[in-house]
Amino acid sequence: MSNLFSELYSSYYNAVAAILRQASTKGSVSAKEINDLTMKYAFRESIMEIPAALSDGTWNLLEDGESKLMHAPTMPLTTLQVRWLKSILSDPRIDLFLEDDNLKDLLGDVEPLWKREDIRVYDCFANGDYYEDANYRSNWRSILRAINEKRAVNVYFISNKNKEHHMYVMPERLEYSEKNDKFRLLGVTSRGNVIINVSNIVRVELLPEEFVITGADTFVRRMREVVVSIPLDDVSNTLERIMLNFAHYEKEAVVEGDKCLLTIRYDLPDETEVLIGILSFGSRVKVEAPVDFVKLVKERISRQIEVADFFP
Amino acid sequence: MPFREVIKNFELVRSRIRDFYIYGFKRDGSDVRIAGKSKRSDSDERYRIESWLGDYLKYHVDDSGKSYFLSIDSRNGEHNPLFRVWKTSSFTDGDIVMHFFLMDILLGCEEISFRDLVDELSDYLDCDESTIRKKLKEYEQEGIVNKTLKGKTAYYSRGFWELDRVQEVTGSEKFEDILDYYSEVAPVGVIGSFIMDKIPEKDESNFSFKHHFINQTVDSDVLLTLFDCINNKKAAVVKRYRHKFGDTNELELIPLRLYCSSSTGRQYMMCMNTGSRKIEPLRIDYVLSVKPGDICDRYDEYKETLNRIQNSIWGISVGNMKETRHVTFTVEYSDKETYILQRLSREKRSGTVTVIDDNHARFDADVYDPVELFPWIRTFICRITSVDFGDDNITKRFVDDIRAMEAMYE
Numbered sequence: 234m235s236n237l238f239s240e241l242y243s244s245y246y247n248a249v250a251a252i253l254r255q256a257s258t259k260g261s262v263s264a265k266e267i268n269d270l271t272m273k274y275a276f277r278e279s280i281m282e283i284p285a286a287l288s289d290g291t292w293n294l295l296e297d298g299e300s301k302l303m304h305a306p307t308m309p310l311t312t313l314q315v316r317w318l319k320s321i322l323s324d325p326r327i328d329l330f331l332e333d334d335n336l337k338d339l340l341g342d343v344e345p346l347w348k349r350e351d352i353r354v355y356d357c358f359a360n361g362d363y364y365e366d367a368n369y370r371s372n373w374r375s376i377l378r379a380i381n382e383k384r385a386v387n388v389y390f391i392s393n394k395n396k397e398h399h400m401y402v403m404p405e406r407l408e409y410s411e412k413n414d415k416f417r418l419l420g421v422t423s424r425g426n427v428i429i430n431v432s433n434i435v436r437v438e439l440l441p442e443e444f445v446i447t448g449a450d451t452f453v454r455r456m457r458e459v460v461v462s463i464p465l466d467d468v469s470n471t472l473e474r475i476m477l478n479f480a481h482y483e484k485e486a487v488v489e490g491d492k493c494l495l496t497i498r499y500d501l502p503d504e505t506e507v508l509i510g511i512l513s514f515g516s517r518v519k520v521e522a523p524v525d526f527v528k529l530v531k532e533r534i535s536r537q538i539e540v541a542d543f544f545p
Numbered sequence: 546m547p548f549r550e551v552i553k554n555f556e557l558v559r560s561r562i563r564d565f566y567i568y569g570f571k572r573d574g575s576d577v578r579i580a581g582k583s584k585r586s587d588s589d590e591r592y593r594i595e596s597w598l599g600d601y602l603k604y605h606v607d608d609s610g611k612s613y614f615l616s617i618d619s620r621n622g623e624h625n626p627l628f629r630v631w632k633t634s635s636f637t638d639g640d641i642v643m644h645f646f647l648m649d650i651l652l653g654c655e656e657i658s659f660r661d662l663v664d665e666l667s668d669y670l671d672c673d674e675s676t677i678r679k680k681l682k683e684y685e686q687e688g689i690v691n692k693t694l695k696g697k698t699a700y701y702s703r704g705f706w707e708l709d710r711v712q713e714v715t716g717s718e719k720f721e722d723i724l725d726y727y728s729e730v731a732p733v734g735v736i737g738s739f740i741m742d743k744i745p746e747k748d749e750s751n752f753s754f755k756h757h758f759i760n761q762t763v764d765s766d767v768l769l770t771l772f773d774c775i776n777n778k779k780a781a782v783v784k785r786y787r788h789k790f791g792d793t794n795e796l797e798l799i800p801l802r803l804y805c806s807s808s809t810g811r812q813y814m815m816c817m818n819t820g821s822r823k824i825e826p827l828r829i830d831y832v833l834s835v836k837p838g839d840i841c842d843r844y845d846e847y848k849e850t851l852n853r854i855q856n857s858i859w860g861i862s863v864g865n866m867k868e869t870r871h872v873t874f875t876v877e878y879s880d881k882e883t884y885i886l887q888r889l890s891r892e893k894r895s896g897t898v899t900v901i902d903d904n905h906a907r908f909d910a911d912v913y914d915p916v917e918l919f920p921w922i923r924t925f926i927c928r929i930t931s932v933d934f935g936d937d938n939i940t941k942r943f944v945d946d947i948r949a950m951e952a953m954y955e
Contacts, residue, residue: 235687237766238555240636241644242739244629245551249641254745274742276629278550278596291638293669294645301669302649308743309704310711312688317736318711321727330723335714347732347772350802355860357807358891380751381718408620411730412756412807419753454620470788477809481757483618485603498618513920516949531954533927538951540877542931543944 235313248274248283250306253294257305261298264288313346320345325364329373354411361414362432375437376418379404385446387438388418390429397435402427403449423448428502455501460522461511462492471517478510494521508533550596551635556834559763561590562615562630563830597629620753625729627762628738642670643680648689648703656693656702708743726752732772732803733765758810760830767832771800771814778845780838781816786831796820798827799841801851804861813861817847824851826861856895857913864913870935872896872915875907876928885928892921905930915939919946926950 240246251270256262262270264284271283286292294301310318319340321327331337363369379386389399402420408428409416416431423446463472465488472493476486483498499507508529511518520530538544552558594615595602603616617626646669650662657665659681663674681701684690689704712720721744728737729752761768774781784795798816804826805812813826841847857869878885886906889898896910912918915934922932926947934940 237733237735237769238631238634239687240634240640241687241689242632242742243551243634243636244632244742245636246641246644247632247742249645250743251745253645276550276596276633277599282550286638292642294642302645304649304652306645306648307652307708308648309689310706310708310740311704314736314740315688315706317731317733318740321723321731321737324727324731326726327723330719330726331715336711339711339714344776346769347775347803351772351775352732352803352805353855354805354807355858355894359893360887360891377722377751381722406751406753408753408755409726409730410755410757410807417755474809477758477760477811480760480810481618481620481755483616485614485616500620509924509926512926513923515919515923515946516953519953527954534947534950534954536927537929537947540928540930541944541947543940544948 235311237313241308241311244275245279245283248279249287249292249294250308252283252287253300253302254305256295256298256300257302262295262300263298315340315343316346319343320347323349329364329370332374357412357414362416368435369432372434372437373407373416373431375439376404376407376431379437379439380406382442384442385440385444385449386420387440388429388434389436389438390434392433400427400429401440401444401446402429403446405452407431419452421449421452422446425450426452426454456498457501457504458496458498458523459507459511459520459526460494460496462489462494462519462521463517464492466491471514475514475518478514549635550593551633552593553635555631555634555766558590558593558630558633562594562627562763563760593633597633598626601626617759620755620757624725624738624741624750625734625759625762627759628728628735630763631735631765632739632742639670639672639676640680643672643677646670647680647684651690651701651703654702656700659699659701662701708740712744722751725750729754729757733768735762735765756807760810761812764812764829764832767829767835768803768812770835770837771803771829774800774837775802777837778841780819780841781835782838783827783835784833785827786833788831793833797838798825799844799847800827801848806860815851815861817850823866824854824863826863854913857911859894859910859912859914859917862914862917866913869911869913870915870939871909871911872918872934873907873909874922874925874932875901875905875930876925877905877930878928879904885925916942919943 267284404420406419418429485496487494691702724737724741728734800814812829818825899907
């Protein structure tokens with residue numbers, strides 16, 4: 234098995250390759266360009282090492298800013314990289330990207346790192362997108378093309394009230410949720426942000442490059458915070474479980490006496506999801522703030538006591 | 546010795562990243578330390594992590610000083626910052642110089658004999674033949690150099706899979722989008738990131754991810770070895786941390802299938818423990834080391850056992866693997882809340898949903914470990930009209946906990 238932690242993949246090698254590439258393409262590379270490329274491709278402290286090693290000849294690859302190589306540096310793919318590519322070809326979503334079998338044919342005899350049957354996502358929702366649908370694929374590809382080309386689209390979609398609408402959208406990103414197994418279009422309109430499930434889209438028209446949506450700004454997220462407390466003497470390891478459960482949110486933990494206070498930042502539209510996520514921990518986790526969030530939890534618990542037939 | 550931001554041994558940093566920066570705390574027996582409130586000896590690791598991930602490193606100050614933590618919002622549409630941790634391998638001055646000249650010389654010819662290669666390299670760097678031979682062997686194993694023998698003479702050429710060839714066949718933009726997406730969602734996605742690094746000027750991502758867990762990135766090498774065992778139907782010799790006992794143990798397991806949670810990001814390798822003759826979930830982030838063992842003759846039989854019981858496993862627990870318990874609960878919803886019925890249908894992993902009347906539906910399933918359903922059923926709190934876990938004690942635990950929640954907010 235090849236080595237995953239190898240200098241071949243290191244940021245230092247990538248930064249030096251970028252510097253040598255620049256020197257090959259432009260004839261030479263200046264000290265400022267070396268610093269800029271180091272900052273871009275390596276780490277914060279790399280500026281102390283890479284430029285010095287190149288200029289004092291410790292790494293004898295440049296002379297007066299000119300590359301000593303005959304060619305711009307490139308490296309073939311490693312076996313590990315090719316096997317990884319082969320593995321992802323077994324994913325059903327790959328055909329959203331690929332419109333022919335050229336890559337599949339090219340990697341025909343390569344042994345994958347894993348097979349599709351080797352993996353089971355045991356808690357994703359059952360109503361994921363239908364990737365085999367030709368219209369879905371066509372719409373998905375049009376959106377991705379529009380994002381790549383920074384072009385606006387006219388999107389026809391079915392609303393929650395089951396009515397067809399259309400909207401001029403400047404698409405920013407395709408958002409994927411593994412839990413929902415769904416893609417969503419994130420974009421902006423003249424009225425602000427818009428999020429549309431790709432599965433609800435009927436048709437996408439790519440608009441000409443010069444088409445401008447007046448008033449469309451960038452996608453702005455509306456964020457809120459909730460503070461929960463978890464006892465530190467908790468035997469069921471709730472602290473670790475909640476940290477993992479909310480690992481994908483921006484969060485901050487502070488120890489206060491015998492409990493940990495955890496602040497979670499979330500998108501306002503996801504409030505219900507965060508609320509039921511916290512409820513799923515039962516009495517191990519208490520919402521401390523804000524007041525309106527605490528009220529929501531209290532209401533749900535009170536109503537639960539009322540509706541259940543299992544409380545005396 | 547001066548501080549260096551590159552490292553030789555990844556294991557040293559793996560637990561450090563996880564304990565202090567991903568979870569934001571470290572549990573040490575009954576003592577819980579929040580990230581950064583660490584001993585002096587930890588400071589080099591913290592400086593390194595600051596250097597690699599400084600943009601994501603935050604801190605707060607209290608009476609006992611500064612506490613650092615890593616805060617990452619995975620919805621921001623940026624590439625997984627923890628990939629950077631895998632790009633910190635140290636090397637010698639000779640390594641990096643030889644790498645670029647070697648690749649350059651091989652790019653300028655179809656193939657070259659070892660003798661000619663040594664002569665050409667000697668124009669640029671001072672190193673002995675054995676070092677060059679060792680490097681060539683290493684590169685051959687990685688697949689970036691090919692060796693062919695003509696008589697007794699070894700000839701070297703570049704590896705077969707040139708990146709521009711793969712890009713050309715796929716289409717450059719498409720290939721970049723594939724890497725952009727799959728480096729985030731596929732197992733061992735850091736490998737996709739390694740490929741992306743070789744494509745100049747690819748910065749912005751066209752994708753963002755919701756419910757996206759990046760913490761398993763640091764366990765990528767463990768996963769690779771376990772996949773290797775599956776591919777070759779081999780046992781895995783595993784040293785793991787046991788949370789329940791607070792110790793470590795070493796054992797031999799037969800890895801069968803990776804179970805991933807899209808709700809928590811946790812990954813478990815479902816294995817056959819040939820000692821206890823039970824299927825056992827191996828939590829990947831608790832694995833301290835793993836190496837392939839012997840080929841397992843009964844591999845297909847064990848895999849079939851897992852396939853057979855799969856529908857009775859709600860999460861990853863198999864209980865005693867002998868008897869299942871019947872779990873049932875009923876929820877009520879108003880005429881305007883029919884989405885609750887949709888939630889039940891799409892979120893159930895096994896079992897059935899029965900509509901009782903316009904405002905009630907029931908869920909039924911037979912599972913090995915009913916306690917695994919607690920978190921999911923609790924998400925319906927405010928509308929659960931009845932519940933039964935097939936065991937009075939377990940049902941009482943669930944009901945008592947709701948009472949405890951009520952008391953907590955009084």
